[in-house]
Amino acid sequence: MELEHAMELFAVFGGIECDIELDFLDDLELLIRFSFVERYLEFSNLISPSYLLEEPYRYILISIARGDGRLTNVFRKARVGDTLGMSIVNQLIELGIVELEESREAPLKKYPNQKLEKSLRSYKIEAKIRFKQPFYRFWFGFVEPYSKDLSQNRSQRFFENFEQHFSRLNSLVFEQLSNELLNQHYNDKLKSMGSYWDVNSEFDILAKTTRGETVVGECKYKNRRVCKSELTKLKQKAEVSGLKADTYALFSKSGFSNELLNSEDEDLILFELEDFRKLL
Structure with a gap:
């Protein structure tokens, strides 16, 4: 099985x-039609407990799957208050459906009476909610919003949304696997890893080694090679966010430009799709 096909399957059926x-050697679209259109009710029974398909859990889970994961945005899109929202999130954490990724951003105020710029006064440092299994992310991001159609064997809107947004789902899984590959590269000795976000920008990977080195990474699940301009933009983002990187790591599904491949930068690590075979 080709690695790209394996990753796409994992993004849908992982967990x-x-x-x-299923015959995972089949075409992905055929598998999805067979699983979520022809066998919709059977696959809906895999969502456990079943009340997750009811309000308000359903709204919360759809908001997590289709948004950026920030608590404020999840509750706003689900149209629930903070108290009820946090109660549901805590239940989902206990069930092992989601997990919280805490923000690692430093407080904007360096001392208590510091006055912030007007544009920053409403800014809030907050955690993000992540699904623990790709299947649940796929179900609530792609299947559940069209549950009424699919239960009646109507699939047009479901497939239109799938074709438009599936690349984003693949990117999220690629980012997750890139973190694991980076940790393996450092012999499982990363002290911390994961994404990083602050008031200025977001980074796919910010990792710390046991020796105190900082690794900043970017993951590109695109049908084109990554060029040096991507590295330049990553370095500029890191500078704006005050991140002092000892190493930059780039992960690309479609490889790298000759300029990057021939780079002599000692602080640069390149990971291509074939490198992910080490995770199998």
């Missing part, structure tokens, strides 16, 4: 491989 019988 439930032992609960289903």
